[in-house]
Amino acid sequence: MEWSALRDLLAVAETGSLSAAARRLGSSQPTMGRRIEQLEKQLKTLLFNRTSKGLILTPVGEQILGYAKNMAENANAIERIASGADQSLQGVVRMTMTDQMGNYWLPTKLSEFRQRYPGLRLEIVVENRTLDLFKREADIAVRFSRPQQLDLVVRKSIDYHYGFYASKSYLENHDRPESLKDLKNHSFISYDETIFSNAALKRLENLIGEQNIVQRYTSNSGVINALTQNLGLSVVGCYFADQDERLERLMPTQFDYSFNAWVVTHADLFKSARIKAVFDFLVEKLAEDATDFAGVSSH
Amino acid sequence: MEWSALRDLLAVAETGSLSAAARRLGSSQPTMGRRIEQLEKQLKTLLFNRTSKGLILTPVGEQILGYAKNMAENANAIERIASGADQSLQGVVRMTMTDQMGNYWLPTKLSEFRQRYPGLRLEIVVENRTLDLFKREADIAVRFSRPQQLDLVVRKSIDYHYGFYASKSYLENHDRPESLKDLKNHSFISYDETIFSNAALKRLENLIGEQNIVQRYTSNSGVINALTQNLGLSVVGCYFADQDERLERLMPTQFDYSFNAWVVTHADLFKSARIKAVFDFLVEKLAEDATDFAGVSSH
DNA sequence: CCATAGCTATACAAATATGAATATTAGTTA
DNA sequence: TAACTAATATTCATATTTGTATAGCTATGG
Structure with a gap:
């Protein structure tokens, strides 16, 4: 049994179709179809029922899904650890924050950032929902509530x-x-x-x-x-x-x-020089602008 | 990151060399080498130190290993579940027992077995060490001590x-x-x-x-x-x-x-008609010969 | 000190997997 | 009912992956 096929299974189960799964994984619909087909052949079990609207898990597929999810969690942990081990100040860091912070506040700091860390590229994900740091949908988040999960590194940044x-x-x-x-x-x-x-x-x-x-x-x-x-x-x-x-x-x-606003990252990632640099930069710049975030009443 | 590459990592870490890992996984040494290489490239981290005697995990590799083991456990569970779902009386069942049971006792029952289940093929693994039913090194075992783990189906068979x-x-x-x-x-x-x-x-x-x-x-x-x-x-x-x-x-x-001798299988596998047939056959035949196993003193 | 065993690294032909394009199917809407 | 949409299945040229064969390296033992 090919472990990678279980990742495909997970994507198909979660998205509901081969096409959507292919889009998520950057693959193609025929490939996804063949991979699932082969997995079923190797396991000698039907995992999905095919409909014209997509694929639906069979009872056996449902059972298997939970284990595939566990595998995904472990795979995510591995990716975080590897990223955390990277001590070079090069590469991409993904951040998520509110649209205003991301679109208006952050850009005013970017030239300084670029000067300080010429090797780092930033991706700002402006999404309304709270992205999952465990799944590495983002490396660093600015949140307006303090996350309670363990394994996260949290710094209070500003009173907004x-x-x-x-x-x-x-x-x-x-x-x-x-x-x-x-x-x-x-x-x-x-x-x-x-x-x-x-x-x-x-x-x-x-x-x-x-x-x-x-x-x-x-x-x-x-x-x-x-x-x-x-x-x-x-x-x-x-x-x-x-x-x-x-x-x-x-x-x-x-x-x-x-x-209170909080800057948050995963403890695994915080070991990475790259992530730490961006994290500290964010905390530093937010602290500098703290009085501005307090609004006119404190002027 | 390719999940399958983590399975390779596990094999290389456990066997200590690309060649041995390739043997275990039924692959080839150059392939293993390339897969590990690619994994390191994708994770941007060195996972093994190459020596002329084999590959040794780096500290980061050690960290990752634990998670890869978790993945393996889940992958094994998936294979068991899939096997358990197979209700056809066809295919292979692997058993492990002592050399005497496997080489001398069992063969006297095989013609009857073959008659009853023409679609089933038996593999008898005569190994001295206790095989791991969780890893599916065998589907069914005859043991001379009662296994205490949960998730196992155990039947007392004979006094030997x-x-x-x-x-x-x-x-x-x-x-x-x-x-x-x-x-x-x-x-x-x-x-x-x-x-x-x-x-x-x-x-x-x-x-x-x-x-x-x-x-x-x-x-x-x-x-x-x-x-x-x-x-x-x-x-x-x-x-x-x-x-x-x-x-x-x-x-x-x-x-x-x-x-006491016990017939043992994994609960997941016991759902399979194939496994259950062999399991029940073993228990039945051992019961029939129970007085023989008691030796001359009881004749 | 040479021979051997066991390993990794490299080169290349063969097998395999992939994706673009297309056909097909089944629901949905005007 | 016909047109539209979004999905799965199929085809085939292409890209990738694989294994065989081989070279090179490094310990170990007589």
Whole structure:
């Protein structure tokens, strides 16, 4: 039995089709088909039922799947260890962070980074879902909640402050809210709960009332764009909102939420000079900008 | 990273050389070399140090080895499950048992077996060491101690009796021992402790004295052959010794040891019709011959 | 000190696996 | 019902992988 075929099995089972599995593994559909076919021949068992919509695991296939997943975990660990052993300051490092951090904050630091580590290339994965560091979907993540898993290296980096904002033109056409109870008279733009879910936001939404929440976005940028369209008001990160001429902060002394941001990597990877360099760079630069992330209220 | 290459890594690490690993995996030395080389390239890490005597793991390689072993365990489980799912009464079943059981007892049952299950082929692995059912070195084993591991299916099959024997010609030239204390005046042929180690034998050897133990064998057959060469006396299985015209049992009423024999297979495999058929056949035939295994004393 | 055994490394022909292109099938939608 | 979509199956030229044969290296034993 070819171990590699079990990886194929896993991909087919998880994606549901040969074609999708081939896309994930950078292979082709006929190849995947033949590999699964051969695996079945060697194991003398039917692993998938073929349909025109894809492949569905047989009961035996289901049983086997769990073991294949274990193998994948171990294979991932091996890749992490090997990466961790690489002491050269060359190669690629994948990071994941929010769209704003990735698209607006990070670029301002890149020229310095490039100067300091000319051999390193950065890949910034801006994805809304939390990428899996164990599967090495990313090497380093900036998270707004502290991950509790063992095997992770975590550094607290900044207090990221959020405040109430509205666009200036919106304020020209509406009453300016002066206290939290005024919020009931305004439309509110909020966040998709699959992305950004926390107790403070929930309480706020209760205060405002569901009927006033006119839109939900999966990103800070989306909310800011909605604000500039005069859709209403919202809570956004001060660091970015303050830079936006079109926006104005409301009730800065009464309302100032702060979330800790954390830089995270896997302990195996942290042994790598490459990963460590990027990790430390991120922590350093975030510390330098700490006061900016605190927003106008602390200026 | 190619998962199959990790299997190669495991084989090379365990055998110590590319050539030996190739033999084990049924591949060739250049292929193994290239696969390891490619794995190192993909992981960007040196995994082995090459010497003219073979390959030795680097520290990183050592770290990785453990994970590769985990993968192997899972791969083995997959193979067992697949085999267990095979409900056809066709194919090969590998058994392991002592040389006497395998070479002398079993063959007397084979024609009946063949008649009952024409599609099944048997492989009898006569090896002195205990084969690993988890690694599928064998599908079914006959053991003389009850395995304690979970996941195994175990059936008590027979009481296998051992008695004192000497060759008739030996007895013509030596005093016939009438009680255990007479044993001090005789040479004794015993068993290699890596193969057959148990408390009763130890006590007996103490009684006889190390200086009187003139030879050690790893198999019952070896001991019987030594007896017929008039090397001394020994303790052997009654079932075989009684059939041998050249041998005679000594002190049958005073000395009769019995060991339980067990038929064992892995729970995963027991689901297979093929394995179950052979397992049940073995248990059935051993039960039929149970009184024979009890030796002359019970006739 | 030479002969041998066992290993790795290299070269090249043969076997094998791959992917682009295409045919085929089965659901879904207008 | 016909057109569309997304999947699996098939074909074949091409690229890759493999094994045989061979050379080179290094310990070990008489």
